[in-house]
Amino acid sequence: MKKILAIIGLFMAIGMQTSFAQNSGKQYIEIKTSAVCGTCKAAIETALEKVDGVKSADLDLETKVVSIKFDGDKTNADALKTAITEAGYTADEVPANKVAYDNLHPCCKSEQ
Numbered sequence: 513m514k515k516i517l518a519i520i521g522l523f524m525a526i527g528m529q530t531s532f533a534q535n536s537g538k539q540y541i542e543i544k545t546s547a548v549c550g551t552c553k554a555a556i557e558t559a560l561e562k563v564d565g566v567k568s569a570d571l572d573l574e575t576k577v578v579s580i581k582f583d584g585d586k587t588n589a590d591a592l593k594t595a596i597t598e599a600g601y602t603a604d605e606v607p608a609n610k611v612a613y614d615n616l617h618p619c620c621k622s623e624q
């Protein structure tokens with residue numbers, strides 16, 4: 513019986529690895545934001561680095577794109593976008609949280 517369970521477990525492990533390979537482990541994503549200045553850059557990077565599983569977040573102010581390295585077992589693209597929008601900025605197609613956006617420094621408000 514133990515042997516059968518071990519074999520079943522092995523097949524499940526292989527199956528899971530195959531189906532979740534793209535969503536687990538080390539992941540990298542680039543998200544376009546509405547950052548304007550250095551304050552925005554710091555706010556977005558800080559918000560992202562607070563998300564469990566995020567290894568690093570680096571925003572390029574020229575392109576407004578934030579490059580994020582994260583652990584796909586702990587977080588995902590949607591959660592990362594939510595962290596950005598809740599800081600008051602847009603994340604790709606997701607609009608900024610209205611309240612957070614209204615609380616931004618006036619110079620950090622992009623055209624929305």
Ligand SMILES: [Cu+2]
Nearest residue numbers: 549551552620
């Ligand atoms: Cu700003």
